[in-house]
Amino acid sequence: MLRFFLTILFSVTAVAQTNPLKSDENRKLFADYLYCQQDYLRAAEEYESLSKTKLSDTILYKIGKSYSIIGNTDKALNYFSSIQSNSSLLKNAVLEEARIFYITEDSYSLNKIVNDVDTSSIELKKILIAFYLKTNLLNNVNNGLFLFNDDDIIRLKIFYERRKNPTYKSEVIAGVLSAIIPGSGKIYTENYGDGITAFILTGIFSYLAYDNFKHPHQFRAYLFSGLAAGFYLGNIYGSVASAQIFNAKVDFNFLNDLTEFLLSKNYFINEIDFCK
Amino acid sequence: MLYSIRNSVVIILFFLFAVSLVAQTDWQRWEKIQPDYLKPSYPTERNFSYTKSDLPYLLSKTLINTYWIFISDLDGDNCPFHPSCSSFFLESIEETNLIQGSLMFFDRFTRDSNPVNREEHYPVYKNYRFYDPPKLYTLSKEKIQIIPPHTVVE
Numbered sequence: 201m202l203r204f205f206l207t208i209l210f211s212v213t214a215v216a217q218t219n220p221l222k223s224d225e226n227r228k229l230f231a232d233y234l235y236c237q238q239d240y241l242r243a244a245e246e247y248e249s250l251s252k253t254k255l256s257d258t259i260l261y262k263i264g265k266s267y268s269i270i271g272n273t274d275k276a277l278n279y280f281s282s283i284q285s286n287s288s289l290l291k292n293a294v295l296e297e298a299r300i301f302y303i304t305e306d307s308y309s310l311n312k313i314v315n316d317v318d319t320s321s322i323e324l325k326k327i328l329i330a331f332y333l334k335t336n337l338l339n340n341v342n343n344g345l346f347l348f349n350d351d352d353i354i355r356l357k358i359f360y361e362r363r364k365n366p367t368y369k370s371e372v373i374a375g376v377l378s379a380i381i382p383g384s385g386k387i388y389t390e391n392y393g394d395g396i397t398a399f400i401l402t403g404i405f406s407y408l409a410y411d412n413f414k415h416p417h418q419f420r421a422y423l424f425s426g427l428a429a430g431f432y433l434g435n436i437y438g439s440v441a442s443a444q445i446f447n448a449k450v451d452f453n454f455l456n457d458l459t460e461f462l463l464s465k466n467y468f469i470n471e472i473d474f475c476k
Numbered sequence: 477m478l479y480s481i482r483n484s485v486v487i488i489l490f491f492l493f494a495v496s497l498v499a500q501t502d503w504q505r506w507e508k509i510q511p512d513y514l515k516p517s518y519p520t521e522r523n524f525s526y527t528k529s530d531l532p533y534l535l536s537k538t539l540i541n542t543y544w545i546f547i548s549d550l551d552g553d554n555c556p557f558h559p560s561c562s563s564f565f566l567e568s569i570e571e572t573n574l575i576q577g578s579l580m581f582f583d584r585f586t587r588d589s590n591p592v593n594r595e596e597h598y599p600v601y602k603n604y605r606f607y608d609p610p611k612l613y614t615l616s617k618e619k620i621q622i623i624p625p626h627t628v629v630e
Binding site for chain 2: 201203204391393394396397398401430431433434435437438440441444445448449452
Protein backbone atom coordinates (compact mmCIF):
# COMPACT_ATOMS: atom_id res chain seq x y z
CA MET A 201 0.00 0.00 0.00
CA LEU A 202 2.83 2.35 0.97
CA ARG A 203 4.58 1.53 -2.25
CA PHE A 204 1.41 2.37 -4.16
CA PHE A 205 1.08 5.83 -2.59
CA LEU A 206 4.79 6.50 -2.98
CA THR A 207 4.53 5.68 -6.68
CA ILE A 208 1.60 8.04 -7.11
CA LEU A 209 3.37 10.78 -5.17
CA PHE A 210 6.58 10.37 -7.11
CA SER A 211 4.92 10.31 -10.50
CA VAL A 212 2.80 13.39 -9.69
CA THR A 213 5.90 15.28 -8.57
CA ALA A 214 7.82 14.21 -11.63
CA VAL A 215 5.02 15.37 -13.96
CA ALA A 216 4.65 18.63 -12.06
CA GLN A 217 8.33 19.38 -12.44
CA THR A 218 8.25 18.94 -16.15
CA ASN A 219 4.90 20.63 -16.69
CA PRO A 220 5.57 23.50 -19.14
CA LEU A 221 1.97 24.80 -19.09
CA LYS A 222 2.80 27.85 -17.02
CA SER A 223 6.03 28.77 -18.73
CA ASP A 224 6.34 32.36 -19.91
CA GLU A 225 6.14 31.32 -23.55
CA ASN A 226 2.91 29.41 -23.02
CA ARG A 227 1.40 32.15 -20.90
CA LYS A 228 2.21 34.70 -23.58
CA LEU A 229 0.69 32.50 -26.28
CA PHE A 230 -2.43 32.03 -24.18
CA ALA A 231 -2.60 35.78 -23.42
CA ASP A 232 -2.25 36.57 -27.13
CA TYR A 233 -5.10 34.18 -27.84
CA LEU A 234 -7.28 35.76 -25.14
CA TYR A 235 -6.46 39.26 -26.44
CA CYS A 236 -7.50 38.31 -29.96
CA GLN A 237 -10.66 36.72 -28.55
CA GLN A 238 -11.38 40.12 -26.93
CA ASP A 239 -11.22 38.54 -23.49
CA TYR A 240 -9.32 41.59 -22.31
CA LEU A 241 -9.46 41.18 -18.53
CA ARG A 242 -8.01 37.67 -18.59
CA ALA A 243 -5.53 38.64 -21.31
CA ALA A 244 -4.22 41.51 -19.17
CA GLU A 245 -3.92 39.23 -16.14
CA GLU A 246 -2.01 36.63 -18.14
CA TYR A 247 0.36 39.25 -19.56
CA GLU A 248 0.88 40.69 -16.07
CA SER A 249 1.89 37.27 -14.74
CA LEU A 250 4.84 37.11 -17.16
CA SER A 251 8.24 37.69 -15.64
CA LYS A 252 9.50 41.29 -15.79
CA THR A 253 12.12 40.52 -18.41
CA LYS A 254 9.45 39.39 -20.85
CA LEU A 255 7.44 42.62 -20.63
CA SER A 256 8.25 44.22 -23.97
CA ASP A 257 6.71 47.51 -25.11
CA THR A 258 4.22 45.60 -27.23
CA ILE A 259 3.05 43.63 -24.20
CA LEU A 260 2.88 46.77 -22.05
CA TYR A 261 0.83 48.46 -24.76
CA LYS A 262 -1.49 45.47 -25.03
CA ILE A 263 -2.01 45.41 -21.26
CA GLY A 264 -2.75 49.14 -21.28
CA LYS A 265 -5.11 48.72 -24.21
CA SER A 266 -6.89 45.83 -22.47
CA TYR A 267 -7.42 47.86 -19.31
CA SER A 268 -8.47 50.89 -21.35
CA ILE A 269 -11.13 48.85 -23.14
CA ILE A 270 -12.56 47.39 -19.95
CA GLY A 271 -12.63 50.83 -18.32
CA ASN A 272 -9.86 50.47 -15.76
CA THR A 273 -8.32 53.80 -16.71
CA ASP A 274 -5.84 54.10 -13.82
CA LYS A 275 -4.12 50.83 -14.69
CA ALA A 276 -4.27 51.62 -18.40
CA LEU A 277 -2.54 54.97 -17.86
CA ASN A 278 0.12 53.25 -15.75
CA TYR A 279 1.00 50.84 -18.54
CA PHE A 280 0.83 53.39 -21.36
CA SER A 281 3.15 55.74 -19.49
CA SER A 282 5.68 52.95 -18.87
CA ILE A 283 6.38 52.48 -22.59
CA GLN A 284 9.93 53.43 -23.60
CA SER A 285 10.40 56.84 -25.23
CA ASN A 286 12.15 55.27 -28.26
CA SER A 287 9.38 52.76 -28.90
CA SER A 288 7.41 52.81 -32.14
CA LEU A 289 4.29 52.37 -30.01
CA LEU A 290 4.85 55.58 -28.08
CA LYS A 291 2.75 57.75 -30.40
CA ASN A 292 -0.21 55.40 -30.06
CA ALA A 293 0.28 55.14 -26.31
CA VAL A 294 0.19 58.94 -25.96
CA LEU A 295 -2.97 59.10 -28.05
CA GLU A 296 -4.52 56.38 -25.91
CA GLU A 297 -3.67 58.43 -22.82
CA ALA A 298 -5.24 61.49 -24.45
CA ARG A 299 -8.38 59.48 -25.18
CA ILE A 300 -8.62 58.50 -21.52
CA PHE A 301 -8.14 62.13 -20.41
CA TYR A 302 -10.82 63.18 -22.89
CA ILE A 303 -13.29 60.63 -21.56
CA THR A 304 -12.52 61.36 -17.89
CA GLU A 305 -12.53 65.12 -18.62
CA ASP A 306 -9.08 65.61 -17.12
CA SER A 307 -8.33 69.02 -18.62
CA TYR A 308 -4.97 69.51 -16.88
CA SER A 309 -3.43 66.21 -18.01
CA LEU A 310 -4.73 66.54 -21.56
CA ASN A 311 -3.26 70.03 -21.90
CA LYS A 312 0.01 68.79 -20.43
CA ILE A 313 0.27 66.00 -23.02
CA VAL A 314 -0.54 68.33 -25.92
CA ASN A 315 1.74 71.16 -24.84
CA ASP A 316 4.64 69.28 -23.21
CA VAL A 317 4.87 65.68 -24.36
CA ASP A 318 4.19 65.85 -28.09
CA THR A 319 3.72 69.39 -29.37
CA SER A 320 3.82 68.44 -33.04
CA SER A 321 1.03 65.84 -33.03
CA ILE A 322 -1.97 66.93 -35.11
CA GLU A 323 -4.06 64.09 -33.70
CA LEU A 324 -3.52 65.32 -30.15
CA LYS A 325 -4.60 68.81 -31.16
CA LYS A 326 -7.76 67.37 -32.70
CA ILE A 327 -8.58 65.57 -29.45
CA LEU A 328 -7.95 68.82 -27.57
CA ILE A 329 -10.34 70.73 -29.85
CA ALA A 330 -12.97 68.00 -29.33
CA PHE A 331 -12.42 68.25 -25.59
CA TYR A 332 -13.00 72.02 -25.60
CA LEU A 333 -16.14 71.50 -27.67
CA LYS A 334 -17.35 68.83 -25.28
CA THR A 335 -16.79 70.96 -22.17
CA ASN A 336 -18.04 74.11 -23.93
CA LEU A 337 -14.75 76.00 -23.40
CA LEU A 338 -14.99 77.72 -26.77
CA ASN A 339 -12.66 80.58 -25.81
CA ASN A 340 -9.82 78.06 -25.65
CA VAL A 341 -10.40 76.93 -29.22
CA ASN A 342 -8.20 79.60 -30.76
CA ASN A 343 -7.19 79.76 -34.39
CA GLY A 344 -3.86 78.12 -33.56
CA LEU A 345 -5.69 74.85 -33.11
CA PHE A 346 -7.40 75.16 -36.50
CA LEU A 347 -4.11 75.54 -38.39
CA PHE A 348 -4.48 72.36 -40.41
CA ASN A 349 -7.14 71.79 -42.97
CA ASP A 350 -7.87 68.10 -43.35
CA ASP A 351 -11.32 66.50 -43.33
CA ASP A 352 -11.35 66.01 -39.56
CA ILE A 353 -10.58 69.66 -38.89
CA ILE A 354 -13.34 70.71 -41.29
CA ARG A 355 -15.77 68.49 -39.39
CA LEU A 356 -14.53 69.90 -36.07
CA LYS A 357 -15.03 73.43 -37.39
CA ILE A 358 -18.64 72.56 -38.22
CA PHE A 359 -19.04 71.23 -34.66
CA TYR A 360 -17.44 74.43 -33.36
CA GLU A 361 -19.97 76.58 -35.25
CA ARG A 362 -22.79 74.38 -33.96
CA ARG A 363 -21.58 74.81 -30.39
CA LYS A 364 -21.03 78.54 -30.83
CA ASN A 365 -24.45 79.20 -32.36
CA PRO A 366 -26.75 76.56 -30.91
CA THR A 367 -30.34 76.45 -32.12
CA TYR A 368 -31.69 77.28 -28.66
CA LYS A 369 -35.24 78.49 -28.10
CA SER A 370 -35.80 81.49 -25.87
CA GLU A 371 -37.65 80.71 -22.64
CA VAL A 372 -39.03 84.27 -22.52
CA ILE A 373 -40.39 84.13 -26.06
CA ALA A 374 -41.99 80.74 -25.33
CA GLY A 375 -43.69 82.15 -22.21
CA VAL A 376 -44.85 85.37 -23.91
CA LEU A 377 -46.19 83.50 -26.94
CA SER A 378 -48.22 81.21 -24.69
CA ALA A 379 -49.52 84.22 -22.78
CA ILE A 380 -50.79 85.77 -26.04
CA ILE A 381 -52.12 82.61 -27.70
CA PRO A 382 -52.35 79.53 -25.42
CA GLY A 383 -50.27 76.69 -26.82
CA SER A 384 -48.20 78.81 -29.22
CA GLY A 385 -45.18 78.68 -26.88
CA LYS A 386 -45.25 74.90 -27.06
CA ILE A 387 -45.53 75.04 -30.84
CA TYR A 388 -42.52 77.41 -30.81
CA THR A 389 -40.54 74.75 -28.91
CA GLU A 390 -41.65 72.19 -31.52
CA ASN A 391 -44.09 70.35 -29.26
CA TYR A 392 -46.90 70.73 -31.78
CA GLY A 393 -49.33 68.21 -30.32
CA ASP A 394 -49.03 69.65 -26.81
CA GLY A 395 -49.51 73.18 -28.17
CA ILE A 396 -52.71 72.32 -30.01
CA THR A 397 -54.01 70.39 -26.98
CA ALA A 398 -53.29 73.34 -24.68
CA PHE A 399 -55.15 75.68 -27.04
CA ILE A 400 -58.18 73.37 -27.21
CA LEU A 401 -58.32 72.76 -23.42
CA THR A 402 -57.98 76.45 -22.51
CA GLY A 403 -60.51 77.35 -25.21
CA ILE A 404 -63.10 74.79 -24.08
CA PHE A 405 -62.90 75.71 -20.39
CA SER A 406 -62.95 79.45 -21.18
CA TYR A 407 -66.02 78.99 -23.33
CA LEU A 408 -67.72 76.92 -20.60
CA ALA A 409 -66.91 79.63 -18.04
CA TYR A 410 -68.24 82.34 -20.35
CA ASP A 411 -71.39 80.39 -21.16
CA ASN A 412 -72.14 79.68 -17.50
CA PHE A 413 -71.58 83.30 -16.49
CA LYS A 414 -73.93 84.31 -19.30
CA HIS A 415 -76.55 82.01 -17.86
CA PRO A 416 -77.21 82.07 -14.10
CA HIS A 417 -74.90 79.15 -13.16
CA GLN A 418 -72.49 80.86 -10.80
CA PHE A 419 -70.86 77.77 -9.26
CA ARG A 420 -70.13 76.08 -12.58
CA ALA A 421 -68.99 79.42 -13.99
CA TYR A 422 -66.39 79.88 -11.25
CA LEU A 423 -65.36 76.23 -11.43
CA PHE A 424 -64.69 76.41 -15.17
CA SER A 425 -63.02 79.81 -14.75
CA GLY A 426 -60.62 78.25 -12.26
CA LEU A 427 -59.89 75.36 -14.58
CA ALA A 428 -59.42 77.66 -17.58
CA ALA A 429 -57.06 79.87 -15.55
CA GLY A 430 -55.18 76.77 -14.39
CA PHE A 431 -54.69 75.50 -17.93
CA TYR A 432 -53.79 78.99 -19.20
CA LEU A 433 -51.16 79.64 -16.51
CA GLY A 434 -49.96 76.03 -16.54
CA ASN A 435 -49.39 76.31 -20.26
CA ILE A 436 -47.30 79.48 -19.87
CA TYR A 437 -45.25 77.71 -17.21
CA GLY A 438 -45.02 74.56 -19.32
CA SER A 439 -43.86 76.51 -22.37
CA VAL A 440 -40.94 77.95 -20.40
CA ALA A 441 -40.08 74.47 -19.10
CA SER A 442 -40.47 73.09 -22.62
CA ALA A 443 -37.96 75.65 -23.95
CA GLN A 444 -35.50 74.60 -21.25
CA ILE A 445 -35.92 70.94 -22.15
CA PHE A 446 -35.56 71.78 -25.85
CA ASN A 447 -32.25 73.54 -25.14
CA ALA A 448 -31.03 70.64 -23.01
CA LYS A 449 -31.88 68.33 -25.94
CA VAL A 450 -29.84 70.53 -28.30
CA ASP A 451 -26.80 70.11 -26.02
CA PHE A 452 -27.49 66.39 -25.62
CA ASN A 453 -27.72 65.85 -29.38
CA PHE A 454 -24.55 67.86 -29.95
CA LEU A 455 -22.58 65.74 -27.51
CA ASN A 456 -24.03 62.57 -29.00
CA ASP A 457 -23.01 63.60 -32.51
CA LEU A 458 -19.53 64.63 -31.35
CA THR A 459 -19.03 61.30 -29.58
CA GLU A 460 -20.29 59.44 -32.65
CA PHE A 461 -17.82 61.36 -34.83
CA LEU A 462 -14.92 60.62 -32.49
CA LEU A 463 -15.85 56.96 -32.29
CA SER A 464 -16.05 56.72 -36.07
CA LYS A 465 -12.53 58.20 -36.20
CA ASN A 466 -11.36 56.04 -33.28
CA TYR A 467 -10.27 59.23 -31.49
CA PHE A 468 -7.77 59.80 -34.35
CA ILE A 469 -5.78 56.73 -33.29
CA ASN A 470 -4.44 54.41 -35.98
CA GLU A 471 -5.31 51.09 -34.42
CA ILE A 472 -2.62 48.43 -34.57
CA ASP A 473 -3.86 44.97 -35.45
CA PHE A 474 -2.02 42.49 -33.24
CA CYS A 475 -4.19 39.57 -34.35
CA LYS A 476 -3.26 39.23 -38.02
CA MET B 477 -0.10 -8.56 -3.43
CA LEU B 478 -3.72 -9.64 -3.19
CA TYR B 479 -4.15 -7.27 -0.28
CA SER B 480 -2.82 -4.37 -2.33
CA ILE B 481 -5.10 -5.12 -5.29
CA ARG B 482 -8.09 -5.30 -3.00
CA ASN B 483 -7.25 -1.94 -1.51
CA SER B 484 -6.82 -0.39 -4.94
CA VAL B 485 -10.20 -1.76 -6.01
CA VAL B 486 -11.79 -0.31 -2.87
CA ILE B 487 -10.26 3.11 -3.56
CA ILE B 488 -11.36 3.06 -7.20
CA LEU B 489 -14.86 1.94 -6.24
CA PHE B 490 -15.03 4.68 -3.63
CA PHE B 491 -14.09 7.34 -6.18
CA LEU B 492 -16.51 5.91 -8.73
CA PHE B 493 -19.29 6.01 -6.15
CA ALA B 494 -18.45 9.58 -5.14
CA VAL B 495 -18.33 10.72 -8.75
CA SER B 496 -21.63 9.01 -9.48
CA LEU B 497 -23.21 10.74 -6.51
CA VAL B 498 -22.15 14.16 -7.77
CA ALA B 499 -23.08 13.26 -11.31
CA GLN B 500 -26.58 12.35 -10.17
CA THR B 501 -27.22 15.96 -9.14
CA ASP B 502 -26.47 17.11 -12.67
CA TRP B 503 -29.97 16.21 -13.82
CA GLN B 504 -31.14 19.56 -12.47
CA ARG B 505 -29.48 21.32 -15.37
CA TRP B 506 -31.40 19.28 -17.89
CA GLU B 507 -34.79 19.16 -16.26
CA LYS B 508 -37.84 20.31 -18.14
CA ILE B 509 -38.74 23.92 -17.35
CA GLN B 510 -41.97 25.78 -17.68
CA PRO B 511 -41.18 28.96 -19.61
CA ASP B 512 -43.21 32.05 -18.69
CA TYR B 513 -43.90 34.15 -21.73
CA LEU B 514 -45.90 36.79 -19.87
CA LYS B 515 -44.42 40.23 -19.38
CA PRO B 516 -43.74 40.98 -15.72
CA SER B 517 -46.44 43.23 -14.30
CA TYR B 518 -45.79 46.22 -12.11
CA PRO B 519 -49.05 47.19 -10.39
CA THR B 520 -49.21 50.77 -9.21
CA GLU B 521 -48.16 51.02 -5.60
CA ARG B 522 -49.99 53.69 -3.66
CA ASN B 523 -48.86 55.04 -0.38
CA PHE B 524 -51.80 56.57 1.46
CA SER B 525 -49.83 57.55 4.56
CA TYR B 526 -48.89 61.12 5.35
CA THR B 527 -45.14 61.73 5.59
CA LYS B 528 -45.09 65.50 6.17
CA SER B 529 -47.06 67.94 8.27
CA ASP B 530 -47.01 71.23 6.32
CA LEU B 531 -50.38 72.58 5.20
CA PRO B 532 -49.88 72.47 1.39
CA TYR B 533 -48.80 68.85 1.63
CA LEU B 534 -51.71 67.89 3.92
CA LEU B 535 -54.23 69.55 1.59
CA SER B 536 -52.86 68.03 -1.59
CA LYS B 537 -52.34 64.59 -0.05
CA THR B 538 -55.91 64.52 1.27
CA LEU B 539 -57.21 65.57 -2.14
CA ILE B 540 -55.19 62.90 -3.93
CA ASN B 541 -56.04 60.17 -1.38
CA THR B 542 -59.73 60.98 -1.86
CA TYR B 543 -59.28 60.84 -5.63
CA TRP B 544 -57.45 57.50 -5.40
CA ILE B 545 -60.11 55.90 -3.18
CA PHE B 546 -63.30 57.22 -4.76
CA ILE B 547 -62.38 57.67 -8.41
CA SER B 548 -59.08 56.16 -9.54
CA ASP B 549 -59.48 52.73 -7.91
CA LEU B 550 -62.88 52.36 -9.56
CA ASP B 551 -61.89 53.87 -12.88
CA GLY B 552 -58.75 51.74 -13.27
CA ASP B 553 -55.02 52.20 -13.68
CA ASN B 554 -55.24 54.21 -16.90
CA CYS B 555 -52.64 56.96 -16.86
CA PRO B 556 -50.17 56.42 -19.71
CA PHE B 557 -47.39 58.12 -17.79
CA HIS B 558 -45.09 57.23 -14.93
CA PRO B 559 -45.51 58.68 -12.37
CA SER B 560 -49.28 58.89 -12.89
CA CYS B 561 -50.79 62.38 -13.01
CA SER B 562 -51.96 62.23 -9.39
CA SER B 563 -48.56 61.05 -8.17
CA PHE B 564 -46.95 63.69 -10.39
CA PHE B 565 -49.06 66.36 -8.63
CA LEU B 566 -47.90 65.16 -5.20
CA GLU B 567 -44.27 64.84 -6.22
CA SER B 568 -44.34 68.28 -7.85
CA ILE B 569 -45.59 69.88 -4.67
CA GLU B 570 -42.97 68.04 -2.65
CA GLU B 571 -40.28 69.13 -5.11
CA THR B 572 -41.38 72.78 -5.33
CA ASN B 573 -44.41 74.41 -3.64
CA LEU B 574 -48.19 74.35 -3.87
CA ILE B 575 -48.53 77.02 -6.58
CA GLN B 576 -45.67 75.83 -8.79
CA GLY B 577 -46.69 72.21 -8.25
CA SER B 578 -50.25 73.03 -9.37
CA LEU B 579 -48.96 74.75 -12.52
CA MET B 580 -46.78 71.73 -13.23
CA PHE B 581 -49.82 69.50 -12.80
CA PHE B 582 -51.95 71.52 -15.26
CA ASP B 583 -49.11 71.36 -17.77
CA ARG B 584 -48.82 67.61 -17.22
CA PHE B 585 -52.56 67.18 -17.69
CA THR B 586 -52.24 68.98 -21.03
CA ARG B 587 -49.48 66.58 -22.08
CA ASP B 588 -51.59 63.66 -20.86
CA SER B 589 -54.54 64.84 -22.99
CA ASN B 590 -52.41 64.88 -26.13
CA PRO B 591 -52.56 61.39 -27.64
CA VAL B 592 -50.37 62.18 -30.67
CA ASN B 593 -46.78 61.04 -31.19
CA ARG B 594 -45.99 60.47 -27.52
CA GLU B 595 -43.69 57.55 -28.19
CA GLU B 596 -41.36 59.89 -30.08
CA HIS B 597 -41.00 62.18 -27.07
CA TYR B 598 -40.69 60.10 -23.94
CA PRO B 599 -38.54 57.23 -22.70
CA VAL B 600 -40.42 54.20 -21.38
CA TYR B 601 -40.56 53.23 -17.75
CA LYS B 602 -40.24 49.54 -16.90
CA ASN B 603 -44.00 49.33 -16.37
CA TYR B 604 -44.45 50.14 -20.10
CA ARG B 605 -45.58 53.73 -19.46
CA PHE B 606 -44.03 56.95 -20.66
CA TYR B 607 -41.46 58.20 -18.19
CA ASP B 608 -42.07 61.84 -17.35
CA PRO B 609 -40.70 62.80 -13.90
CA PRO B 610 -41.45 66.19 -12.24
CA LYS B 611 -37.77 67.09 -11.93
CA LEU B 612 -37.76 67.96 -15.65
CA TYR B 613 -40.27 70.76 -15.11
CA THR B 614 -39.04 72.56 -11.98
CA LEU B 615 -37.37 75.28 -14.12
CA SER B 616 -34.08 74.27 -12.55
CA LYS B 617 -31.74 73.52 -15.47
CA GLU B 618 -29.39 71.39 -13.37
CA LYS B 619 -32.17 68.89 -12.72
CA ILE B 620 -32.93 68.32 -16.40
CA GLN B 621 -31.60 64.98 -17.50
CA ILE B 622 -32.34 64.04 -21.07
CA ILE B 623 -33.17 60.40 -21.74
CA PRO B 624 -33.72 59.58 -25.43
CA PRO B 625 -37.18 58.35 -26.51
CA HIS B 626 -37.74 54.57 -26.56
CA THR B 627 -35.10 54.05 -23.85
CA VAL B 628 -36.31 51.73 -21.10
CA VAL B 629 -35.82 53.29 -17.66
CA GLU B 630 -35.44 50.84 -14.80
